[in-house]
Amino acid sequence: MGTIAEKILSAHAGKEVKQGDIIVSPVDFMMSQDGTTPLTIRAFKGMQGTKFKDPSSYAIVIDHNAPSPMESVSNLHREMRTFAEQFGARLFDVGEGVCHVIVPEQGYALPGSVIIGADSHTCTYGALNAFATGVGSTDLAAALISGKTWFKVPSTIKLQYDGKLPTGVYSKDIALRMTGKLTSNGATYKALEIVGEAIDALSVDARMTISNLAVETGAKVGLMRCDDKVIEYLRTRARRAFKGVDPDPGAKYESVLKEDVSKLSPQIACPPDVDNVLPIEKLEGKEVDQVFIGTCTNGRLEDLRIAASILDGKQVAKGVRLIVSPASKEVLLSAMECGAIQKLVKAGASVTTPSCGPCVGTCNGIPSDEEVVLSTANRNFRGRMGNSRSSIYLSSPATAAYSAIKGFIADPREVL
Amino acid sequence: MKQLAGKARKFGDNINTDYIIAGKYKFKSTDMNDMARHLMEDVRPGFIDEIEKGDFIVAGHNFGMGSSREQAPLVIKAAGISAVIAKDFARIFYRNCINVGLPVIECDTDSIDEGNEIRVDLEKGIVHNVTKGSKIKATPLPPVMVKILNDGGLAEHFKKHGEFKLE
Numbered sequence A: 001m002g003t004i005a006e007k008i009l010s011a012h013a014g015k016e017v018k019q020g021d022i023i024v025s026p027v028d029f030m031m032s033q034d035g036t037t038p039l040t041i042r043a044f045k046g047m048q049g050t051k052f053k054d055p056s057s058y059a060i061v062i063d064h065n066a067p068s069p070m071e072s073v074s075n076l077h078r079e080m081r082t083f084a085e086q087f088g089a090r091l092f093d094v095g096e097g098v099c100h101v102i103v104p105e106q107g108y109a110l111p112g113s114v115i116i117g118a119d120s121h122t123c124t125y126g127a128l129n130a131f132a133t134g135v136g137s138t139d140l141a142a143a144l145i146s147g148k149t150w151f152k153v154p155s156t157i158k159l160q161y162d163g164k165l166p167t168g169v170y171s172k173d174i175a176l177r178m179t180g181k182l183t184s185n186g187a188t189y190k191a192l193e194i195v196g197e198a199i200d201a202l203s204v205d206a207r208m209t210i211s212n213l214a215v216e217t218g219a220k221v222g223l224m225r226c227d228d229k230v231i232e233y234l235r236t237r238a239r240r241a242f243k244g245v246d247p248d249p250g251a252k253y254e255s256v257l258k259e260d261v262s263k264l265s266p267q268i269a270c271p272p273d274v275d276n277v278l279p280i281e282k283l284e285g286k287e288v289d290q291v292f293i294g295t296c297t298n299g300r301l302e303d304l305r306i307a308a309s310i311l312d313g314k315q316v317a318k319g320v321r322l323i324v325s326p327a328s329k330e331v332l333l334s335a336m337e338c339g340a341i342q343k344l345v346k347a348g349a350s351v352t353t354p355s356c357g358p359c360v361g362t363c364n365g366i367p368s369d370e371e372v373v374l375s376t377a378n379r380n381f382r383g384r385m386g387n388s389r390s391s392i393y394l395s396s397p398a399t400a401a402y403s404a405i406k407g408f409i410a411d412p413r414e415v416l
Numbered sequence B: 001m002k003q004l005a006g007k008a009r010k011f012g013d014n015i016n017t018d019y020i021i022a023g024k025y026k027f028k029s030t031d032m033n034d035m036a037r038h039l040m041e042d043v044r045p046g047f048i049d050e051i052e053k054g055d056f057i058v059a060g061h062n063f064g065m066g067s068s069r070e071q072a073p074l075v076i077k078a079a080g081i082s083a084v085i086a087k088d089f090a091r092i093f094y095r096n097c098i099n100v101g102l103p104v105i106e107c108d109t110d111s112i113d114e115g116n117e118i119r120v121d122l123e124k125g126i127v128h129n130v131t132k133g134s135k136i137k138a139t140p141l142p143p144v145m146v147k148i149l150n151d152g153g154l155a156e157h158f159k160k161h162g163e164f165k166l167e
């Protein structure tokens, strides 16, 4: 009798476990990126690590600061390449894309698996029914050596979304609504189980946007069920056989929150916190200087297609910069094939290398003092994009694209 | 474990890892002393010059929310802060602190004001506010974490055992 989290962890611990238990679990896949790998290397060496338990279950991604804008970063990147080469890890180098988009695309994130990543948004793979969570570099190094990590089995909050999303309202709006409702520590140490007909109706891409924001409520994981769409998504990608894990009918939840999304408006998270969420009606007309479409939250093909369809034949407002970072090489290639990139560039977008882009303030679009940014990312903390005197609002790609045309926060339902 | 002593440096709720150390610095180097100069820069400019070795960061709810960057606890340690005392912590940050050997203390911090003289007995889980002459009881650390902390962090734990020995 268990929740998805309890059942996945029971299968890994080799015994029935329940919330509150401390377990040591085998880890099926691990990942670190260029912000966390240098410290992982230090920790690995500090632990006197000599080899990985299973090199094929680890990938390193250079995405946060890519291509490198300065020599100190280049040197860290080189250290990572050497480390990958020496111990046999898979390396996704500059231009391959954002870690949380690559891992599912490459078939590493599988239903029923346990995954840890040295990046907090590792919870994204919950949309693929994986118990996936962010850890620090030292935890990752310990798992590289032993193939294991320890967990406290979390209690679960069930979020049930019923109804049908209105036109112009997307999974990002559900995700922002979720963080607004739960608040930034409402689910600390807990698992989210995100279900309901509104979730079933979403594509796997769109579902990942919601699981991505699970950590913004403090949650450990943002789990969804494995259905036919997930199986289809993985058909050509999965690196090994897998089996989805459903919750038992008698599973015990800490709480169950139900919401009907059929009247949901586009949502905006206002600075400086992700749970500071308002419906768009309260913010329409707020002028913007830079619009950013990309990141592990909303830089997938579906997102770029929606933005391109809104910007098609239009121009970005005078004085507004539109930056688009396709979240992976696969996304960029597909977006070129379907013509989305052409439409975006013609409308005035500046398209970057597939990478984190300006999401975390390293390169490719740091705002100036007093500027207002509308972004499709997952965090709007002060200084997040590299300048603490700018302010960041978060929205869906549709709201971002339409606002870029208008020059102020504008409701995409007007044109959809 | 020895007693910790210093002044309280007070912060509010939801201090996130970007405030502790901004992303723009964390990717440049692995030199924590260098990065420590930017500790809390965006929310309290000049913080590093205000503090003395041994001081405590004292905060409200959800300290350390956000990124998994281990630079956050490492930079706090490098700055000479002896422990973080907060009402509660974000999950990844809390775990990272234990792993790198930075003590974290969960207790009601409302009665602690900026500049108060604080002493902490980690073993007994007691926070003494010397200025006010009061004592606050802290929530005990989970036993697994005590094990890791007692070994001096996870790296030392692994050096000693070569694997997880938590039971």
Ligand code: SF4
Binding pocket: A063, A064, A098, A099, A100, A119, A121, A295, A296, A297, A355, A356, A359, A360, A377, A378
């Ligand atoms: S896109 Fe942003 S949130 Fe996602 S992994 Fe990169 S820096 Fe982190």
